[in-house]
Amino acid sequence: MIKLPAMKRFWIIVPVLLLVAACKESVQTTDIQGPDKVSYPQTATIDQNDDYFGTNISDPYRWLENEGDSAVRNWITAENDVTFGYLDQIPYRNQLEQRLTELANYPKMSTPFHVGEYYFYAKNDGLQNQYVTFYKKGMDGEEQVFFDPNTLSDDGTVTLSMAGFSADRKYVTLSQSKAGSDWTELYVREIATNTQLDDKIEWSKFGGAAWYGDGFFYSRFDEPGKNQTYTGASDKQKVYYHKLGTQQSADELVYSDPSHPKRYFFSSTTDDEHFLFVYMSEGTSGTGILWRDLTSNDKKLRTLFEGFDWEYSVLDNEGDQLLVLTNYMAPNYKVVKVDPKNPAPENWTEVIPEKEDLLEWVNASAGKLFAGYLKDVATRVVQFDRTGKQEREVQLPGLGTAGGFSGEKTDSNVFYNFTSFTTPSDIYSYDVNTGKSTLYKKSEVQFDASAYETKQVFYPSKDGTMIPMFLTYKKGLKLDGTNPCLLYAYGGFNIAIKPSFSTSRIALLEQGFVYAVANLRGGSEYGEEWHKAGMLEKKQNVFDDFIAAAEYLIGEKYTSSEKLAIQGRSNGGLLVGAAMTQRPDLFGVALPGVGVLDMLRYHKFTVGWGWAVEYGSSDDSTQFQYLIKYSPLHNVKPGTSYPATLITTADHDDRVVPGHSFKFAATLQAAQAGDNPVLIRIDTDAGHGAGKPLAKIIEEDADWMSFTMWNLGLREFQQRESRKP
Secondary structure (H helix, E strand, C coil), X not given: CCCCCCCCCCXXXXXXXXXXXXXXEEEECXXXXXXXXXXXXXXXXXXXXXEECCEEEECCCHHHHCCXXXXXXXXXXXXXXXXXXXXXXXXXXXXXXXHHHHHHCCCEECCCEEECCEEEEEEECCCCCCCEEEEEECCCCCCEEXXXXXXXXXXXXXXXXXXXXXXXCCEEEEEXXXXXXXXXXXXXXXXXXXXXXEEEEEEECCCCCEEECCEEEEEECCCCCCCCXXXXXXXXXXXXXXXXXXXXXXXXXXXXXXXXCCCEEEEEECCCCCEEEEEEECCXXXXXXXXXXXXXXXXXXXXXXXXXXXXXXXXXXXXXXXXEEECCCCCCCEEEEEECCXXXXXXXXXEECCCCXXXXXXXXXXCEEEEEEEECCEEEEEEEEXXXXXXXXXXXXXXXXXXXXXXXXXXXXXXXXXXXCCEEEEEEEEECCCCCEEEEECCCCCCCHHHEEEEEEEEECCCCCEEEEEEEEECXXXXXXXXXXXXXXXXXCCECCCCCCCHHHHHHHHCCCEEEEECCCCCCCCCHHHHHCCCHHHCHHHHHHHHHHHHHHHHCCCCCHHHEEEEEECHHHHHHHHHHHHCCCCCCEEEEECCCCCCCCHHHCCCHHHHHHHHCCCCCHHHHHHHHHHCHHHHCCCCECCCEEEEEEECCCCCCCCHHHHHHHHHHHHHECCCCCEEEEEECCCCCCCCCCHHHHHHHHHHHHHHHHHHCCCCEEEEECCCCC
């Protein structure tokens, strides 16, 4: 995914547990004729040329950016007809969808967290499109449905989540989104009676609700113009205060900055309602914070931290002092205590000092500070007291990814989850006083993890930097270069790709795949220095890291070019687009998903302007020079044989607008010299990916997986017969 504004971290916990039954047998597909050679729709071109500092750039498919135009809608239909016609001819495509459905059909549960008198958690009984949120009074109370998003639409395309609790724990703000859009509507629900109030907030995006008194602070944009809802630039964000029982039109404007329309603003309050904070950002990294003492009649917002060279996040307060997580002069982050009236760094008190490993997150709960470190892309959790004294390291079940540790300050018990590439997300109860973890909820998935193994390797990139990569495969794998392999990566926006568990991955492992995850520069795997080594003018390092990963896999005979597929989404879609245009000979299949593929115009749509701090902008003469060198759209060369390519996007993607993928597909189809297919799959009533209904996820997985398998030369489908434990 493309990262959201720096001041609003979404730690999205998606339980990705799978089922794999025993008794594998090889089934020869009876009809192996497969798809015919593709005949692409005719895509019109226009005479569109732009001058970038003396360089003329042609953009013949500019008209495809107007997704609402009837001509574009007709083009979408024609391209989808070709794509689905091709996919329908893959002999085992339906078998694969059936297997993915079987794998997904098991009970799932999120990590419980404590708020006031209640514990909240979400469950899915198997194939529900959206998780249902439950609550109960105390852990021994009666379980009740708090809300069920599946009742809000027939196709499961409406999502609902919790966006902020009132200080007295009487109310919660709910955030509702439709068709995968980033736009949300905010509602208020009384917890004890589970009654929704009449309050409604529109045109919110990238923000929650920061409660104070009988209302809450929130951020919103102006209502977009006609036909601009999903493509028009979202700017001039403002912070408002909404009082319960009133219309949105009566809300009080708390903060705006007309002189800087391209800034994000997000508010938060402390649990004791002592402080209001307004986070500011000009993009996806670097924050500034304004503050106000809510116990005073003075409504002036004062500067706590200047923007935008560093990251700051207020964790909690100790009376009139603040606990802050920051990377100021500490690339791996630290926790400091700050007096807001004297916030200069020389006045800070260090609470948790910077260490060799990245301090990825800190949760202030149960009267403690739980610090999540990342060591070679695996989670370590350390428990500190509120002064920063280390009490113990939490003993996790193994090397993998852990999260949770949330609750009230007075709790003596918290919950956390743990997962890895071959371990479903199990839930543990943790005793804060003894440090003992107890298994609370074991995944019910039928998967024999002992049949597979994961190992971490380190390989040299083009400049000699050692890059970590996880490899997961069936035990007994022969290194003879004949194994199909899927290489996945992201490489950007200070986001680490950590061990996790997914249904599609297990389905591929069953087919004999090697699954490789490369932890490229640009992410947060080793702190801010690792991030900066893969951004702006150094972005080519990311592509070099990815290409080197492919060369390593081939050189070590895990796979071969003909058997290697590459996949990435959003910024990872850019990664795949850049790699396949720079080294089209290296890959058998390319899967760029919802990608940023036009690096000269990405900043002109929705919130794309916020990514300029990561990429740079073609409006700058110096940055244009390096953007044009790797922009996937502008480096497609006619007469080149490109890998078999399946581009995926969605018509309601208002994060990375689908015009990127439309133009790239048309350009690649026109340039393709070989017989490899170049297809685009355009989902309808879907967005960038968050909140996508399970039914749509399974359909899309079956499509890209069958496309990949077929074009890597797999003609047999390894069928597993399910059986109950």
